[in-house]
Amino acid sequence: MFCYQCEQTAHSKKNGIGCQTAQGVCGKDATTADLQDLMTYSVKGIAQYAKLARELGHTDNEADVFILYGLFTTLTNVNFNADRFVELIAEAKQIRDRLREAYEHAAVEQNVPIETPEGPAVWEPATVKAGLLLQVEHAAIDKDLDIVGEDIVGLRAMMLYGLKGVAAYCYHAHVLGYQNEEVFERIEKALDLLANEPTDAELLLGGCLEVGAINLKVMELLDAANTGQFGAQEAGAARTTAVKGKAILVSGHDMQDLYDLLEQTKDTGINIYTHGEMLPAHAYPKLKAYPHLIGNYGTAWQNQHVEFAAFPGAIIMTSNCLIEPQDSYKDRIFTAGPVGWPGVPHLEHGDFTLAIEAAKAAEGFTEDEEEKSVMVGFGRHTVLSVADKVVEAVKSGDISHFFVVGGCDGAAPGRNYYTELVEQTPDDTVVLTLGCGKYRFNDQDLGDIGGIPRLLDVGQCNDTYSAIQIALALAKEFDCGVNDLPLSYMVSWFEQKAVAVLLSLLSLGIKGIHLGPTLPGFITPNLLNILVETFDIKPNGVASEDLAKALAQQAA
Structure with a gap:
């Protein structure tokens, strides 16, 4: 085998070298x-x-x-x-x-x-x-x-x-x-x-x-x-602690699977929790109308071995982000859609009966945990509904800069860069985040600027369109190009959806994107030079230094 399609690839720091052994880092044989x-x-x-x-x-x-x-x-x-x-x-x-x-x-x-x-x-x-x-x-x-x-x-x-x-x-x-x-x-x-x-x-x-x-x-x-x-996203809180009762955890990206499951578990006494990229479900009116969509459990995909083992119910993996199921939960995890693992039951045609029966048989949560939550729902409809306030805050100097800190999380070292970056952003800046990379910092209280939260969760990586539309709308308001906005893109890549998003940004002519934590193995030194010269791509350095350069460049 030879594979270098993800950032986690073996020897990814050395361009052109990927997984070439009996098993890839992802677990693929x-x-x-x-x-x-x-x-x-x-x-x-x-x-x-x-x-x-x-x-x-x-x-x-x-x-x-x-x-x-x-x-x-x-x-x-x-x-x-x-x-x-x-x-x-x-x-x-x-x-x-x-x-x-x-x-x-x-x-x-x-x-x-x-x-x-x-x-x-x-x-x-x-x-x-x-x-x-x-x-x-x-x-x-x-x-x-x-x-x-x-x-x-x-x-x-x-x-x-x-x-x-x-x-x-x-x-x-x-x-x-x-x-x-x-x-x-x-x-x-x-x-x-x-x-x-x-x-x-x-x-x-x-x-x-x-x-x-x-x-x-x-x-x-x-x-x-x-x-x-499911309706336009609405800002609100998503619970992140457990509620007593039987439970099913849904991970991946597929909102239709979640909706079908909610329908099939009505009045069963089973609580539904989201995981990973499913967190934005709590912002969609049609989904959050189900009272048994109880909250979000856990964090990003790479932590599922620990989080799934501790979850006392059934688990459903939709779309991507599955890693090898462990024995501690292999008898209560199910796949759906394009997902598959040998020996793991696959749910066909939107029928979640097997997972529901597994949830009923499992212990469930035995007590309520102290309620905690994170804010979600700052997609383009929410943000653009207060665009006049945002524009006025920029004009008055209350907001000096925007950072789009988005993309994938992962297990490899280097992703604390994004935590450090967000923690060090000045009090007069706003962070828009999307993708599971936000779990590095989305529980932090960065405060607000005139009632506008400094940390805005735009949604999944699937919601990149929202972030782009917000940027284009601001450019229109200020009668300038996107590259002229006080806006920096700090993108973490992992797999092929991230490549598609990066190419979308480049196709729009957006320049100066910070990309990391390490560059893809297929980006050779010559290709990197082309990307740097044509699009001013900036490989990640030290978070504090990259932050200072971004603010200084905009000020200039």
């Missing part, structure tokens, strides 16, 4: 890693024929959605079930072949020459796991490193990993009933480009920015899906 590469390769083949068919007026929604789902399963900490990938690769071949037939039929009917794409489009996967593992050389991310060099391989990787993040966000929107044909078309074109294994650095860099632009459209779609289904 070599067999699963290789099958995931083949899954990605299969999806490229679907996209090649989907693109050709679409050009002749034929679309296939099942294929479009499978592309999203197939890529989603290959994200870091999503699906570790090797047998599931054998099934998915076989399904991918059937979909690809169906699209090929539809395309060729349309070409004959319209009297146009039939094109025969190469690579993934004509690959014939083996039908059993052992045979597939002999075909891995087709799909390895670094398969022609010796020919094209590490910079080209790195650019291809950045584009592909960004597309994986796009697919995940887009799948979240699809689950909520929102999709967009333009998005499907652009995803297919981007995958088709990668399927042809380009060697032109400028073309690939342009492809990366196109992925960022696609992601902006997707995040707008997901924002519409979340607010359309």
